[in-house]
Amino acid sequence: MAQEQGFAEMISKIAHELRSPLTSVKGFSATLVKRWDSFTDEQRKQFVETIHQDSLRMARVIAEVVDLARIESGRLELNHAEVHLHSLCERAVKNVEALAGSERVVIEVDQDICVWGDLQRLEHVVSNLIENAVKFSDEGSISVSAQAHPDDTVEFRVSDQGVGIDPERLDSVFDGPGERAGRATPSGTGLGLYLSKRLVEAHYGTISAASEKGAGSSFTVVLPAVKGAT
Template sequence: MDAALADDLPDGLVVAGPDARVQLVNAGAERMTGCSREELLGRDVREALPLQDTTGRDWWATTDPWSGLAIRTGHRERMLVRPGGRELLVTARYARPGRGAPVSRVVLQLRDTEARRRFENDHAGLISTVAHELRSPLTTVKGFTSTVLKKWDRLSDEQKRYMLSTVEADADRVTRLITELLDISRMDAGRLEVRRQLVDLEALLRLQVERMVAAGEEEGRFLVHVRGPLPEVWADPDRLEQILSNLVGNAVRHGEGAVDLSVRPDPDGDGVVVLVEDEGEGIPEEHLGMVFTKFWRGNRRGGTGLGLYVVRGLVEAHDGRIAVSRSPAGGARFRIALPSGVPDALREG
C-alpha cells in the first residue's frame, strides 16, 4: 500500500515482512504508539512494538505469527497493552502466498480508546445477551422436569411426551448458544481450526432439507439445484453443516415461500458457489452492511444476533467469502464462495 494512502486511514497500520521487520507505518500508528516512523521502519516489529495481553504475557511469544500454526490467518480485534500501560485494540492479519505457506506479511490494525469503549460495550452486550438467552430455556427445563418428577403418575403419555420434547429442544438451544460462544472466542483469538476433507456439497444441502422436513416443514418448500460438474472441495464437513444449518434455518424462520439451495462452479474463480435464497420481504437495503456484525437482529426479536457473525468467521476460516443481497424472488440471498482443490498443507502431508 502507498504510504500516503495509508496515512489517510483513520486507524493505525503497521506492516511487517517475512523477516518480521517493519515495512510500513502510517500516521495513525505513529500517533497511537508514540513512536515516529523513523523509529519503527526496518526494526524487528517484536522489539519495536512490544505488546502484552491483559494478563501480562508477551503477546508476540504467544501468537508467534512466523513460527506458529500454519493454519492461522490472524485474529480479530483484542485488547493489548504497550509498555507504560497504554492500551490498544489490535487486529492482526497473517498473509500467506498459499494455504499452509509461511507468513509473508503481518498486518496490524490499531484502534484507540474510542474503539475500546465499543469493545467494552460489546462485551457487556454479550454478557447481557447470553444471560437472557440462557434464562428462558433453563426456566422451562427446570419447570417441566420438576413437574414430571412430582406428578409422573398423574400425567398422560401425551403430556409427558410434550414436556420431554420441549426440554430436549431447549437443551439443543443451549448447546447451540454455547457452540456459538466457543466459536466466537476461537475466532477472536485467531485459533479457529477447520479439519479439511473431501466433501459432497450436494449431499450436505440435501441433508439440511431432510432435517427441516423431519422437524415438520413441507418437503415441497425446498428446492435443491446442482448446476454443472463441480470441482473438488476440501472443507470441514461439520463446520459446513453448521454454516448451512444457520442459513437454511434463517430462511425457514424469517423468509416466506420456497427456499432455494443451489451449488455451482464459481464463474469468477476455480472454486464453487453455494446459494441459499428465500422469498418474502428480505433484508432492508440499509441493513445489508450490518448483517454479519455481532448482535445484529434486524427488526426481529429474540435470538442472540451472533449466528451470522459466526457464519462469516467459519466461511473465512475456509479461505472463502460470504455476501448477502436480495434474491430475485424478493427475499434474502446468501452467497458463499469456497476454493477448490487440495489445500497445500494436506498436499504436502
C-alpha cells in the same frame, strides 16, 4: 468504550439465543416430573424429543460462542475433509426442525457436490443461514441450493420469501458486536451471521447477502470445491 459496549451486546445476544430453548427445556421437563402418569407414552416421547432438540440447540450456541472466542484470539483450528453438501444441508435442517416453519425448507442440492472444509464449522454456517430464513419469513418456501463452478468453487445459497432487509442495513448484517456498538442495529441481527462470515473466511471463502424489502433475502456462500468433484 466501544469495546465494552460490544462485549455487553455480545453477552446480551448469547443470553437471548439461550433463553428460548432453556425455557422450553425447563417447562417440558417440569411438566413431565409433576404429571408423568397423566400422559400417554406417545405424549411423553414428544416431550422428550422436544427437550432433546432444544438441548442440542443450546449446545450448538455454546459451541459457536467457543468458536467465536477462538477466532477472535487467532486460535481456531479447522479439520479439513471432503464434505458432501447435500448431507450437510440435511444435518442443518435437522438442527432447526424444532422451529415453526422449518418444514418449508426445500433442499435443491445435487448428491455429488462436495466442498473442502471442516464439517462441524460448515454445519454451523448452514444451520445459521437456514435458521435466519425460517425466523424471518412467515410463509413461502425456503430454497437451499448449490452449484459447482469450473474454477473449483461451489456456490451455496439460502433464499427465502420473507420481509427482506432494509437497504441501509444490508451492509451491516455481518458486523460484529464491536462494529455495531454505538449505532442502531437491525432487529434480530445476532452473532450467528457474524460468526458465519468469520468461519467462511477461515475456509478462504466469501459470504454475501442480497435482499429486496418485502420480497425476501438470499445469502450466498462461495467455498473451495474438492478438486475433481466439479
